[in-house]
Amino acid sequence: MCINPTGDRPLDTCEALVAEQKVKIRQLEEELQQHQELCVNLRTQLKAVDHACASGSATEFELTEERNQLIVSLKKSQEMYRILIENYPKGWVCLFDRDLRYTLADGQGLAVIGLSTENLEGKTLQEVVPPEDLQLFESKYRAALAGKDHTFEYKYGVRIYSITVVPVKNERSEIFAGMVFTQEITEQKQALIGMERLKNALEIKYKKQSAVLNASNQQLREEMIEHWRAEESLRESQQQLELFFSQSLDGFFFMMLDKPVQWDDTVDQEKVLDYVFASGRVTKVNDALLDQYGATREDFIGPSLSYFLGDNMTHSREVIKKIFEAGRIHIESESRKFDGTQMWVEGDYICIYDTHGRILGHFGVQRDISGRKKAEAALKESEERFRQLAENIESVFWITDTPKNKTIYISPAYEKIWGRSRAELYAEPKSFLDQIHSEDRERIIAALPKQICGEYDEEYRLVKPDGENRWIRDRAFPITNSTGEVYRIVGIAEDISERKLVEKELQDAKQMYQQILDAxxxxxxxxxxxxxxxxxxxxxxxxxxxxxxxxxxxxxxxxxxxxxxxxxxxxxxxxxxxxxxxxxxxxxxxxxxxxxxxxxxxxxxxxxxxxxxxxxxxxxxxTTERKQAEKALRESEERFRQLAENIQDSFWLVSVELTDILYVSPAYEQIWGRSREALY
Missing domain, CATH: 3.30.450.20 (PAS domain)
Incomplete structure (x- = not known):
């Protein structure tokens, strides 16, 4: 069944409870084995008592029956809890003895970091923990064996975990081991506080019950203690399961069948699926799942599986079939809220089996990933726009991964401008330097560190494989992460050969014009x-x-x-x-x-x-010389005029052609008795 949560919120509170429950269930299994042997002896004794003491036989029989019923119920509950624990996400639980040797280790989180139960169980802390962290872990472990709880954070690779180390006590409150809870950082403290209160309440109740049981018939004392422990364990498990459901931010549900079904090659699987879709019903659902669908509890409890998955029956039958065949499945799928709103969900669905291996139903964990899907779609669209832009511009667009010193993108223009394949550059990020002109290469290599601080803007000559020289302008821009560290460098390399040619022509023209002007x-x-x-x-x-x-x-x-x-x-x-x-x-x-x-x-x-x-x-x-010549001419003319006008003889000037009279002195008028104006 595909039921959806309201968002990507962790199971932090419940993880701690499930992890602790796993240890308690294993301890309980060991105790039940001892109790079964004790029951055989008790039944033999009870038969003898039945003949000897008729008045007490009915009471003993009823207690024995009640005990047996509780044990049966406990085993069913344990089966359900085991399924939850084995599929416990994002963490693991370890138990270590006083020699700091791991006696127990389990949880899905081990696989995430490449470990398994076999990698830890039987090994000491020194064999597992890196030397540089050994002192930290050993101090926390020994503090736990001394009776002190410790919670601290530890970074492993890119993951950060919250590690809680606590002492483990026996029924006499003696510390005989330590337990380690490892999980991704969560709101675990609140859950631990709640568990501590529950533990104190149970201890108080245990003491009160012990006092009552001590006053009971000595002959039935051991059996009554076993009965009480089983009852308390069952109640505690039920409380934890209820807390697990009610406090989770992810959606949980149980989809159970009216009766168990066999799933193997011996049955008609299509008929089994018909029965599953007709009789499968949600028997338990938490509030987070109801919030996801905008539904009430009554909307979920009662309708059959076909009611929820009937819109696309063919696909739904394939999903259920995969769950039954694999035992569990993780899928992302589209779904709809009860008001018809579309949403995307991510879910884990796990089969629940009875002691005969038959399927009782399945358990589902779902979270709403609609926001993530929208972000992925937006990212994909953005990447497509980027790809279209980068692959169609004439300049070379490039991106490098700074920590890895790796080229993560180079646009197709690289092959046109450099004349080499992009595959070569991906394989060897520095190969673009090989074709830089020998006179420019050392300068560019020395300038590369400036890329990380945003000061890289260089021009250099490129020698193509065919011998052609091109001018390149190469710029880089650093990209930082949320902590301000540079983790990417993007850049653009432009072919500026035409611009360089124009600049040279302009420079040549400028020099030519300057020479002309200087001349x-x-x-x-x-x-x-x-x-x-x-x-x-x-x-x-x-x-x-x-x-x-x-x-x-x-x-x-x-x-x-x-x-x-x-x-x-x-x-x-x-x-x-x-x-x-x-x-x-x-x-x-x-x-x-x-x-x-x-x-x-x-x-x-x-x-x-x-x-x-x-x-x-x-x-x-x-015009200084011209002015001086004009002045000299005027002065000469003035001297000539004074001379000509003061002599007694008639003086005149004529043109070379003797056609025009240019000057006649005043004496002409005295000698000739005529006006000079008539001569001009």
Whole structure:
């Protein structure tokens, strides 16, 4: 039957009870064997008493019958408890003597860590426990033999266990052994407190009953003690079973048949299954299971197995058949609550047998794993999206396991860019280094430790098997776990060969343009906001007698006249604000050696893609010599004019072609009596 729990909650409280019950049941079996031998002697004596004392015979017979009935009931209960104990999850129980030798060890948890009963029973603590932990365990064990309980945590591999070591006493309260309860960390303390109270109550009751029994007939004393012990053991077992059911957070149920069935090749198994589905009924169910299904106890108690599993009878019959054939089964399956809501359950189902090996029914433990299934589905969807992304991007996406130094994923682009198979890299995680250019390899190997701190961003050359060189940009990003430790590193390696080619072309072009600009004799100066210098050509640097590194970021030099600098700033601001070209004639600029030259300057704006002015460029041509020549010419003309206008003779100039009169002195008018204007 597939019945579902409300969530993945441990059986912590009940595990301690079941483990303790297992020891008590084994002790009880040994005592019952002794009691059976005693019963044979008692029956012989009772027959003699029956003839001698008729008045007491009926009472003795009734007590004997009652005892026998209790023993039969006890054996049935023991069978049920044995099934629960043998399938006790996530832990184990050990018994050790005063030599610290294990005399008993059992529990499903042993298999989880690769151990079995045979690995422990008969061996001493020193033979089992690792040397580095021996002192810890020995101190706890000997403390238990001294009468002290100890609970401590112990990490074994990736699992953490709570270990409780307690003394074991006989009926005289003498410590003769120690017991170890090992289980994953749980709320065990509460259960232990409850058990201690129950133990004290039972001891008080035991003392009271002992006083009553001591007053009974001496002839029946041993038999009455045996009867009382069996009754108390049965009651204690029933109480523990009830506690096991009521306190568990997982769903428990018993599905029992009206009568036991045989399951082997001698029976018609299909007919047996028909009977099982018709007569199998839930006889006991805990609240956790009711909560899972949103049901009441009346909903579960009474209906047949076919009522619960009839929606898909073919599948359900196969499941029950597997349970009967294997004796137990662990499955995950879909189910529905009583309101129709779909859910997923994880369950363990175990057959219950009678003393003849016939099936009485089965016991089920279920937990609701709907949340886990949703998370798994979401994870699967996320992984699929990741796979589609990683397998379709042109860059290489890679993931490494840091503790194991292992590559756990490499995208298909690796084979295209590196020209090697991914299988090679999975087999040898460092093989990608083999194709890195020899001049870059040592630098990259030295940089690999930076991956774990998120500072790895490297460019290197890759030599493909066909000899082609490619440029790679490789970046890494560490991934941490909940404790902050790096356990994964993800990275992306991009082929940046095209970018490198463009960068080289740009660099070559930049160098070419700079050489061209440096060859121009006019001064060229590029400025940014606030008139800060950015770059100047060779003519400007030579005039200022400074290098570009000295010019970058300054507004002007210290040797420049303040008035000049202020005017430069105003002119730059005008170009920045208007976005228009500005022409400046006869702009004075002081050189590095202190001389002032005059320049004709054109300042132009430089725009970005959005049309905003981001820089200005000024081209200045030295006009000092021209100005000096013009001045000399003017002075020469003035001297000529003064000479020509003050001589008494008529003086004139004509063109080379003798077609145009260029100049006639004032004496012409005095000599010729005519105006000079008529000659021009």
């Amino acid at each position: 121009i004799t006019d001064m060229i100066l590029v400025k940014g906001p606030q008139s800060r210098m950015i770059w100047a050509n060779k003519a400007f640097r030579d005039y200022y007698q400074m290098e570009n590194s000295e010019l970058i970021g300054i507004v002007d030099t210290e040797f420049q006249e303040p008035d000049y600098t202020q005017q430069y700033i105003l002119d730059d601001a005008s170009v920045f604000n208007t976005g228009k070209v500005k022409q400046i004639l006869e702009e004075p600029i002081k050189s590095g050696d202190g001389e002032v030259h005059y320049f004709d300057t054109i300042k132009s704006p430089i725009f970005d893609r959005e049309g905003q002015v981001i820089m200005t460029v000024g081209v200045s041509r030295d």
